[in-house]
Amino acid sequence: AQSVAQPEDQVNVAEGNPLTVKCTYSVSGNPYLFWYVQYPNRGLQFLLKYITGDNLVKGSYGFEAEFNKSQTSFHLKKPSALVSDSALYFCAVRDLTGNQFYFGTGTSLTVIP
Amino acid sequence: GAGVSQTPSNKVTEKGKYVELRCDPISGHTALYWYRQSLGQGPEFLIYFQGTGAADDSGLPNDRFFAVRPEGSVSTLKIQRTERGDSAVYLCASSIVAGGIYEQFFGPGTRLTVL
Numbered sequence: 001a002q003s004v005a006q007p008e009d010q011v012n013v014a015e016g017n018p019l020t021v022k023c024t025y026s027v028s029g030n031p032y033l034f035w036y037v038q039y040p041n042r043g044l045q046f047l048l049k050y051i052t053g054d055n056l057v058k059g060s061y062g063f064e065a066e067f068n069k070s071q072t073s074f075h076l077k078k079p080s081a082l083v084s085d086s087a088l089y090f091c092a093v094r095d096l097t098g099n100q101f102y103f104g105t106g107t108s109l110t111v112i113p
Numbered sequence: 114g115a116g117v118s119q120t121p122s123n124k125v126t127e128k129g130k131y132v133e134l135r136c137d138p139i140s141g142h143t144a145l146y147w148y149r150q151s152l153g154q155g156p157e158f159l160i161y162f163q164g165t166g167a168a169d170d171s172g173l174p175n176d177r178f179f180a181v182r183p184e185g186s187v188s189t190l191k192i193q194r195t196e197r198g199d200s201a202v203y204l205c206a207s208s209i210v211a212g213g214i215y216e217q218f219f220g221p222g223t224r225l226t227v228l
Contacts, residue, residue: 004155032213032214034216036219041221042221043116043117043204043219043220043221043222044156044204044206044219045219046216046217046218049214049216051214090155090156092155094212097212098212099144099161099163099168099169099211099212100146100158100161100169100172101146101148101156101158101217102158103148103155103156103157104155105153105154105155106153106154106155
């Protein structure tokens with residue numbers, strides 16, 4: 001069975017500090033991994049994805065994520081947080097043969113001015 | 114360019130009523146997905162279409178839920194005999210093709226409230 005875990009419901013970080021939002025996954029075989037962000041009353045917006053190759057993936061708005069196969073993790077990172085980064089973040093996984101996404105329960109990020 | 118649109122944005126109905134939720138995908142996207150997002154949860158897969166046919170409807174919770182995509186573009190999610198537990202945000206997404214490396218583009222959702 002495929003699944004995603006986001007162990008932190010809430011992450012608070014001061015503006016200008018680095019941020020990390022954690023994600024671990026479980027799939028049979030190699031995964032495709034995605035991060036989405038959801039602002040209030042808005043749809044999910046694609047941030048970045050890992051397909052293959054370099055374990056460090058760069059995406060929109062200065063975000064990046066590191067794929068770690070041995071730890072089955074795909075943590076989202078940003079070197080310097082902005083207040084406007086405050087939102088709900090979802091990690092999603094899909095295996096190579098599947099079509100649907102399996103989403104985590106989301107992490108609410110608050111960047112404190 | 115135009116993204117995925119969903120109508121209505123909000124729908125309030127009474128228990129036992131029938132509702133239809135509409136999704137307009139991005140033009141040219143052949144794959145269309147429906148998800149349901151309950152409060153405090155991530156989106157849960159319901160059904161997806163590749164073209165006109167439902168390629169995978171394994172996520173539909175029961176036979177009160179049905180979706181169609183007759184011309185391979187617009188899709189309608191239909192819920193019969195609504196129950197209070199159906200209250201959630203229903204999300205639609207589309208992608209160029211199903212699966213593989215392609216990300217899904219999501220609409221803003223329809224918030225369904227069953228009284």
